[in-house]
Amino acid sequence: MTSTRPYRITISDVARRAGVSPTTVSHALNGRGQVDPQTRQRVIEAAQELDYRPNRHAQRLRTGGASMIALMSSMPYAVAGGASRLGFLMEVASVAATSALERGLAMVLVPPLASGASPLDMLDIDGALLVEPSADDPQLASMIAKGLPVVSIGRPGSPDLDDVPCVDLRSAETVELLLGHMLEQDAQKIALVLGTAQRNSYMEAEDAYLRMISRTGRPDIRLRVDEACGEHGGREAAEQLLSTHPDIDAMLILVDAFAVGAAQYVQETGRRVPEDMLIATRYDGIRARTCEPALTAVNMHLDEVAQQATSLLFERLSGPVTNTRLLSPRPELVIRASTLRKAA
Amino acid sequence: MTSTRPYRITISDVARRAGVSPTTVSHALNGRGQVDPQTRQRVIEAAQELDYRPNRHAQRLRTGGASMIALMSSMPYAVAGGASRLGFLMEVASVAATSALERGLAMVLVPPLASGASPLDMLDIDGALLVEPSADDPQLASMIAKGLPVVSIGRPGSPDLDDVPCVDLRSAETVELLLGHMLEQDAQKIALVLGTAQRNSYMEAEDAYLRMISRTGRPDIRLRVDEACGEHGGREAAEQLLSTHPDIDAMLILVDAFAVGAAQYVQETGRRVPEDMLIATRYDGIRARTCEPALTAVNMHLDEVAQQATSLLFERLSGPVTNTRLLSPRPELVIRASTLRKAA
Numbered sequence: 211m212t213s214t215r216p217y218r219i220t221i222s223d224v225a226r227r228a229g230v231s232p233t234t235v236s237h238a239l240n241g242r243g244q245v246d247p248q249t250r251q252r253v254i255e256a257a258q259e260l261d262y263r264p265n266r267h268a269q270r271l272r273t274g275g276a277s278m279i280a281l282m283s284s285m286p287y288a289v290a291g292g293a294s295r296l297g298f299l300m301e302v303a304s305v306a307a308t309s310a311l312e313r314g315l316a317m318v319l320v321p322p323l324a325s326g327a328s329p330l331d332m333l334d335i336d337g338a339l340l341v342e343p344s345a346d347d348p349q350l351a352s353m354i355a356k357g358l359p360v361v362s363i364g365r366p367g368s369p370d371l372d373d374v375p376c377v378d379l380r381s382a383e384t385v386e387l388l389l390g391h392m393l394e395q396d397a398q399k400i401a402l403v404l405g406t407a408q409r410n411s412y413m414e415a416e417d418a419y420l421r422m423i424s425r426t427g428r429p430d431i432r433l434r435v436d437e438a439c440g441e442h443g444g445r446e447a448a449e450q451l452l453s454t455h456p457d458i459d460a461m462l463i464l465v466d467a468f469a470v471g472a473a474q475y476v477q478e479t480g481r482r483v484p485e486d487m488l489i490a491t492r493y494d495g496i497r498a499r500t501c502e503p504a505l506t507a508v509n510m511h512l513d514e515v516a517q518q519a520t521s522l523l524f525e526r527l528s529g530p531v532t533n534t535r536l537l538s539p540r541p542e543l544v545i546r547a548s549t550l551r552k553a554a
Numbered sequence: 555m556t557s558t559r560p561y562r563i564t565i566s567d568v569a570r571r572a573g574v575s576p577t578t579v580s581h582a583l584n585g586r587g588q589v590d591p592q593t594r595q596r597v598i599e600a601a602q603e604l605d606y607r608p609n610r611h612a613q614r615l616r617t618g619g620a621s622m623i624a625l626m627s628s629m630p631y632a633v634a635g636g637a638s639r640l641g642f643l644m645e646v647a648s649v650a651a652t653s654a655l656e657r658g659l660a661m662v663l664v665p666p667l668a669s670g671a672s673p674l675d676m677l678d679i680d681g682a683l684l685v686e687p688s689a690d691d692p693q694l695a696s697m698i699a700k701g702l703p704v705v706s707i708g709r710p711g712s713p714d715l716d717d718v719p720c721v722d723l724r725s726a727e728t729v730e731l732l733l734g735h736m737l738e739q740d741a742q743k744i745a746l747v748l749g750t751a752q753r754n755s756y757m758e759a760e761d762a763y764l765r766m767i768s769r770t771g772r773p774d775i776r777l778r779v780d781e782a783c784g785e786h787g788g789r790e791a792a793e794q795l796l797s798t799h800p801d802i803d804a805m806l807i808l809v810d811a812f813a814v815g816a817a818q819y820v821q822e823t824g825r826r827v828p829e830d831m832l833i834a835t836r837y838d839g840i841r842a843r844t845c846e847p848a849l850t851a852v853n854m855h856l857d858e859v860a861q862q863a864t865s866l867l868f869e870r871l872s873g874p875v876t877n878t879r880l881l882s883p884r885p886e887l888v889i890r891a892s893t894l895r896k897a898a
Binding site for chain 1 (some may be wrong): 844
């Protein structure tokens with residue numbers, strides 16, 4: 211696969227349009243060397259017509275300064291920020307920051323702000339890592355519009371964005387692992403709870419779930435919840451599911467904040483987890499591990515994912531790359547008390 | 555308390571030495587306005603003699619760019635990086651990054667590198683937050699030498715550095731809480747395990763421990779372990795303590811990585827936690843919560859600490875401040891299974 215977007219106008223494009231050499235473009239735009247005033251004017255016009263922006267990364271390499279990348283979250287504050295902050299984003303951040311520094315890149319951490327504002331315009335960054343962007347993610351759109359290199363952690367939330375370089379998180383495989391395990395534990399009626407945002411991981415999860423439904427003939431029980439509701443959204447999802455389908459005996463809840471809220475609510479109704487209700491989530495983070503009971507989840511190998519993403523971004527900063535999609539390591543099931551019905 | 559260090563040479567100092575106004579210094583150094591060539595030369599010499607560096611933060615404010623701060627760890631990779639990365643540093647990072655962005659500062663995350671190298675020289679930062687610097691911390695020394703504003707999270711590891719602005723983490727009070735709780739649980743022989751680095755939290759802990767010893771007449775059993783040994787260091791500490799003092803019935807282990815290793819070793823010898831051995835640590839992070847059994851620890855309110863530190867650094871970037879030390883919120887004991895002997 212080749213990348214056509216984000217396509218960055220280069221100094222060669224400007225040179226071609228102005229009918230001069232790239233060196234002349236560089237001299238003309240940077241005020242160095244001897245350039246005829248008329249030629250300089252032609253170069254400046256060509257650069258303006260093409261909306262050419264000099265490559266900050268290359269400039270910084272020349273001046274010895276560190277290039278700056280941002281790690282941005284596409285999740286709202288209620289999931290990625292707030293009280294339980296040590297989640298997916300920070301696990302990626304800790305490894306990506308180290309991996310970036312080892313390559314001479316400084317990583318600015320851009321967590322979601324409670325105000326919902328994006329600080330992107332104020333940051334003078336050379337590129338960005340973006341965690342699981344939704345189809346309409348404004349930060350991704352802004353990066354693409356500016357021609358700044360961006361790497362998506364997880365495939366972007368729309369096939370239209372498939373040429374954005376990314377680390378594929380194997381979301382279908384992840385959900386197949388979780389559903390397969392629930393079926394092994396004799397789950398009869400499995401509800402799937404997703405966020406409302408248009409994220410690739412939800413789409414792949416939904417497809418995998420529907421394949422399971424059609425293969426096993428089990429009932430199709432799906433619910434979408436606004437991610438901004440956090441744990442409370444999970445409680446409400448569980449309440450709604452149990453009122454419409456009181457005989458559900460398993461819930462696969464992709465967002466860990468939802469899963470924790472749902473586990474609380476389910477147990478408050480007198481149901482036991484896992485005896486009466488299996489509950490599993492995707493990300494094996496502090497929420498899954500400290501939930502009561504601890505939640506079955508998936509080891510997504512985020513340390514390696516963060517390194518893959520950083521190295522992909524580093525390559526892009528250094529020039530065009532042909533390999534625009536890397537596959538994450540295979541997800542591994544982490545079975546915990548919340549789904550161990552047979553052992554119970 | 556007033557701060558005398560890090561003292562930053564200001565434009566006023568240069569003006570005084572050159573015998574001109576600050577505005578003239580600014581014009582002379584920035585090539586603006588009308589400045590007599592001899593005056594300009596005098597200003598340049600004065601600036602060189604004083605090793606004056608223009609305030610990047612102020613410059614960035616003028617040009618509309620975001621000032622850049624770093625969050626640096628003083629802990630080695632084995633404790634703050636590596637496998638269990640979601641610790642103290644990242645908990646501070648998640649809040650500090652948000653708090654910084656809300657003030658127009660970009661926060662670069664500078665985790666410890668496995669190589670031990672410091673990337674400080676390559677980063678064009680305006681100031682830094684430094685977590686629990688030891689007495690000989692090279693990053694702190696470098697920041698001070700450059701006259702860059704720095705705020706220490708926790709008091710610096712030497713009284714010589716007491717004029718470095720900091721958020722005091724109330725380490726004595728923290729250890730008093732933990733020791734008091736262990737005594738209430740009938741601990742007879744309490745060992746104290748510290749890191750070998752010269753950190754303020756260890757010094758305050760040791761003082762509090764010695765006060766307890768002299769007050770209660772209990773035996774003095776202390777051990778220091780190199781932080782770079784991580785969990786393995788904790789295992790070895792427990793082994794050494796049990797071979798020299800087989801009748802120890804409580805271990806207060808400040809570094810959470812040590813505590814987890816020690817808990818494993820203690821239980822492998824056939825001792826039960828908490829029935830035969832109480833174990834507690836300081837930082838209530840993912841390691842304490844997911845240890846088997848979960849470890850009693852202290853809520854240090856790191857979210858508020860991170861905000862205090864960021865706001866202190868922000869003030870310093872904006873000019874001299876009189877208040878150079880803030881007190882963290884009161885630590886709160888979080889009692890978990892690892893010390894609940896009486897309930898067992």
